Amino acid sequence: MRPAYVTQPRQRGSRAGEADGVVLASGKLTVAEYLGRWLSDCLDPLVENGKMEHSTYLRYKGLVEKHISPTIGRTTLKELGRAEVRTLYAAKGNKLSPRSVDYIHVTLQKALSQAMRDDLISRNVAAGERPCSSRKREEIKALSSEQARALITAARGDRNEALYVVGVHTGLRQGELLGLKWADLDLAGRRLSVRRALKVTDHGLDFGPPKNNASRR
Numbered sequence: 001m002r003p004a005y006v007t008q009p010r011q012r013g014s015r016a017g018e019a020d021g022v023v024l025a026s027g028k029l030t031v032a033e034y035l036g037r038w039l040s041d042c043l044d045p046l047v048e049n050g051k052m053e054h055s056t057y058l059r060y061k062g063l064v065e066k067h068i069s070p071t072i073g074r075t076t077l078k079e080l081g082r083a084e085v086r087t088l089y090a091a092k093g094n095k096l097s098p099r100s101v102d103y104i105h106v107t108l109q110k111a112l113s114q115a116m117r118d119d120l121i122s123r124n125v126a127a128g129e130r131p132c133s134s135r136k137r138e139e140i141k142a143l144s145s146e147q148a149r150a151l152i153t154a155a156r157g158d159r160n161e162a163l164y165v166v167g168v169h170t171g172l173r174q175g176e177l178l179g180l181k182w183a184d185l186d187l188a189g190r191r192l193s194v195r196r197a198l199k200v201t202d203h204g205l206d207f208g209p210p211k212n213n214a215s216r217r
Contacts, residue, residue: 029076031068085108098131105129152165180194181196
């Protein structure tokens with residue numbers, strides 16, 4: 001793993017506010033440079049060790065490369081402040097859905113938390129700057145009975161009709177639906193077991209365990 005920065009013992013008379021006992025020696029490291037190293041040095045190993053889904057990694061990578069770095073990436077990590085973070089959220093709020101802006105917030109906050117642990121910055125400026133969308137979260141609404149009937153009616157004769165019917169009646173996630181096998185179906189006991197999910201991996205689509213232990217049901 002290549003080092004992304006250097007830390008030094010704090011010198012007598014150094015400025016107050018520098019992180020406990022160390023001088024933040026990130027130099028001219030920009031936000032974009034740090035985020036790139038965060039993806040490769042911190043998240044890549046989690047995927048390789050099975051501690052993070054590849055699809056989750058791809059979401060973080062996409063948000064960094066398409067939205068965060070192009071907007072505030074030229075700012076040095078040490079100079080990044082709440083004003084720049086607010087500018088990022090405002091700019092993306094005019095173009096993206098509230099949920100997408102929330103994902104950007106989560107990604108930036110997670111990356112800066114790691115930067116704090118690595119003594120590159122003394123505080124996480126994203127922690128106290130939630131995007132407005134986080135305060136105006138809309139309630140997710142399920143299909144009404146009429147809408148569900150209309151969907152099933154429209155799906156009749158479609159090659160995926162059974163998939164739609166099972167999805168409407170069980171509420172399974174897309175990956176869980178696509179991971180079902182005949183062995184998971186007990187017609188006599190009227191039982192359907194969720195044992196796996198279809199997932200995106202670094203080598204394509206593959207079956208893996210459900211999202212968490214509670215998802216095995």
